[in-house]
Amino acid sequence: xxxxxxxxxxxxxxxxxxxxxxxxxxxxxxxxxxxxxxxxxxxxxxxxxxxxxxxxxxxxxxxxxxxxxxxxxxxxxxxxxxxxxxxxxxxxxxxxxxxxxxxxxxxxxxxxxxxxxxxxxxxxxxxxxxxxxxxxxxxxxxxxxxxxxxxxxxxxxxxxxxxxxxxxxxxxxxxxxxxxxxxxxxxxxxxxxxxxxxxxxxxxxxxxxxxxxxxxxxxxxxxxxxxxxxxxxxxxxxxxxxxxxxxxxxxxxxxxxxxxxxxxxxxxxxxxxxxxxxxxxxxxxxxxxxxxxxxxxxxxxxxxxxxxxxxxxxxxxxxxxxxxxxxxxxxxxxxxxxxxxxxxxxxxxxxxxxxxxxxxxxxxxxxxxxxxxxxxxxxxxxxxx
Amino acid sequence: xxxxxxxxxxxxxxxxxxxxxxxxxxxxxxxxxxxxxxxxxxxxxxxxxxxxxxxxxxxxxxxxxxxxxxxxxxxxxxxxxxxxxxxxxxxxxxxxxxxxxxxxxxxxxxxxxxxxxxxxxxxxxxxxxxxxxxxxxxxxxxxxxxxxxxxxxxxxxxxxxxxxxxxxxxxxxxxxxxxxxxxxxxxxxxxxxxxxxxxxxxxxxxxxxxxxxxxxxxxxxxxxxxxxxxx
Numbered sequence: 234x235x236x237x238x239x240x241x242x243x244x245x246x247x248x249x250x251x252x253x254x255x256x257x258x259x260x261x262x263x264x265x266x267x268x269x270x271x272x273x274x275x276x277x278x279x280x281x282x283x284x285x286x287x288x289x290x291x292x293x294x295x296x297x298x299x300x301x302x303x304x305x306x307x308x309x310x311x312x313x314x315x316x317x318x319x320x321x322x323x324x325x326x327x328x329x330x331x332x333x334x335x336x337x338x339x340x341x342x343x344x345x346x347x348x349x350x351x352x353x354x355x356x357x358x359x360x361x362x363x364x365x366x367x368x369x370x371x372x373x374x375x376x377x378x379x380x381x382x383x384x385x386x387x388x389x390x391x392x393x394x395x396x397x398x399x400x401x402x403x404x405x406x407x408x409x410x411x412x413x414x415x416x417x418x419x420x421x422x423x424x425x426x427x428x429x430x431x432x433x434x435x436x437x438x439x440x441x442x443x444x445x446x447x448x449x450x451x452x453x454x455x456x457x458x459x460x461x462x463x464x465x466x467x468x469x470x471x472x473x474x475x476x477x478x479x480x481x482x483x484x485x486x487x488x489x490x491x492x493x494x495x496x497x498x499x500x501x502x503x504x505x506x507x508x509x510x511x512x513x514x515x516x517x518x519x520x521x522x523x524x525x526x527x528x529x530x531x532x533x534x535x536x537x538x539x540x541x542x543x544x545x546x547x548x549x550x551x552x553x554x555x556x557x558x559x560x561x562x563x564x565x566x567x568x569x570x571x572x573x574x575x576x577x578x579x580x581x582x583x584x585x586x587x588x589x590x591x592x593x594x595x596x597x598x599x600x601x602x603x604x605x606x607x608x609x610x611x612x613x614x615x616x617x618x
Numbered sequence: 619x620x621x622x623x624x625x626x627x628x629x630x631x632x633x634x635x636x637x638x639x640x641x642x643x644x645x646x647x648x649x650x651x652x653x654x655x656x657x658x659x660x661x662x663x664x665x666x667x668x669x670x671x672x673x674x675x676x677x678x679x680x681x682x683x684x685x686x687x688x689x690x691x692x693x694x695x696x697x698x699x700x701x702x703x704x705x706x707x708x709x710x711x712x713x714x715x716x717x718x719x720x721x722x723x724x725x726x727x728x729x730x731x732x733x734x735x736x737x738x739x740x741x742x743x744x745x746x747x748x749x750x751x752x753x754x755x756x757x758x759x760x761x762x763x764x765x766x767x768x769x770x771x772x773x774x775x776x777x778x779x780x781x782x783x784x785x786x787x788x789x790x791x792x793x794x795x796x797x798x799x800x801x802x803x804x805x806x807x808x809x810x811x812x813x814x815x816x817x818x819x820x821x822x823x824x825x826x827x828x829x830x831x832x833x834x835x836x837x838x839x840x841x842x843x844x845x846x847x848x849x
Binding site: 456462467471472473 | 691704763
């Protein structure tokens with residue numbers, strides 16, 4: 234989409250932006266008192282996790298044109314894989330008390346010797362494993378499911394997400410998944426706060442999300458990314474150009490699921506406990522909403538939208554749920570639940586007025602450079618359809 | 619170079635191609651002409667591997683390429699310019715061209731220059747979304763994209779479809795130019811007049827069978843062809 238040297242400049246600016254953002258989160262978290270600004274840091278962490286999952290969904294839905302609704306299922310796989318591999322051995326008895334202890338008797342951070350090094354390596358490896366588990370399942374499911382198109386694919390993946398949620402709550406799997414009970418006591422983002430020193434929990438969330446999103450961006454700008462876009466635009470032509478449709482669809486599906494799995498692991502780190510019933514279809518729709526609001530086919534759009542979405546739903550509109558008085562006059566409508574009504578209306582307005590989302594299919598660096606207007610050349614994409 | 623033996627293809631429940639045999643000699647322009655539904659497109663699509671033939675053999679040089687996967691056939695040096703152009707509308711002209719060379723891992727700059735020298739208009743518009751190009755420019759892009767795979771044989775499905783007569787003339791003179799640079803061409807056309815004028819060898823396809831064959835000139839003066847296709 235960009236000229237070579239332009240894109241190099243864009244990458245450079247983006248890189249500086251990301252480093253600045255990371256530095257900012259470290260400063261914020263250490264200057265502001267986290268106990269007094271709980272909402273701010275909740276939004277930042279959850280926003281980072283959602284940004285990653287939304288980017289992974291955008292890779293599949295926006296860039297490859299495969300409409301899949303299985304994201305919550307892959308997040309669930311990732312979250313469980315992460316939790317199961319990282320719960321400390323000493324805590325397993327306690328967590329799995331209904332099943333008389335866990336079937337798995339190791340914990341990755343402890344395998345790496347515990348302490349700070351063990352924590353970092355263990356968590357990293359567990360997150361990668363979370364991604365691999367999700368990608369492996371995606372590969373298996375992809376075999377039959379990727380033959381389907383559009384709505385049918387969406388229904389099939391939706392069904393998968395529901396089934397996987399039921400399977401993980403199955404009592405017989407209790408010693409591994411803890412049945413319908415929560416998994417807890419594993420390392421979370423807060424574990425990265427140095428006791429009596431720097432608080433790094435938000436920065437860690439940002440760093441992990443940033444690295445993963447950077448990998449997704451690199452992929453999109455590679456020749457594989459071009460092949461994905463070609464499949465989205467025109468399957469017939471893509472196949473005639475020698476792009477192996479089945480292989481590339483599977484690749485996109487697996488990579489997207491990998492990052493959804495990593496995102497699921499990070500979601501577990503954010504939420505402090507994992508329970509299958511969290512990963513409902515509603516979660517997939519939240520992510521889908523973020524992708525649509527941000528712009529289908531724009532990773533920066535997904536990132537911006539995820540922070541806005543999380544901030545709106547969790548924080549900025551909270552006041553609507555409380556009763557307010559002007560003098561002695563009690564404002565009507567303001568009661569528990571009103572927040573969601575306003576939120577839904579905002580979303581409808583956004584979708585009506587930004588048909589293509591906040592960013593369309595542009596990325597952030599595209600906004601800072603004007604295309605050289607060519608004499609006689611029509612500008613814009615109105616003629617595309 | 620390309621030899622088709624007794625090719626039969628079922629398409630959409632009917633036998634669209636009913637046992638055709640023909641040859642495309644190296645370095646020539648060969649055309650298949652015929653009415654709608656004669657099986658021209660199906661023939662090309664089965665050579666490209668997009669539809670599986672029911673029976674028959676397709677040989678490229680000495681190699682049997684029948685029913686290979688489409689990407690394997692492209693990498694053997696056969697490319698298809700699909701009917702109706704099928705450019706990728708939201709991608710830029712350059713991105714479209716690069717996708718044409720998707721299976722090649724070597725340096726593309728030389729070939730980009732070659733395509734731009736054939737179609738200077740594409741160079742002017744290289745950063746524009748392909749969907750914003752005019753019909754003729756999109757056809758040029760579709761041809762340029764196919765050339766990016768450095769084909770030995772380029773198959774073209776109705777390149778004149780829906781284009782103004784002047785643009786059609788341009789396209790045909792470019793087809794000739796590409797052929798002079800060593801690319802063998804298999805062309806199917808409803809615009810029989812134009813096609814026969816540039817073809818070295820021509821076949822008439824009627825309801826899935828080849829009924830007449832000869833050089834382009836011979837067919838131009840053939841009474842039956844005149845009556846049915848030249849008007």
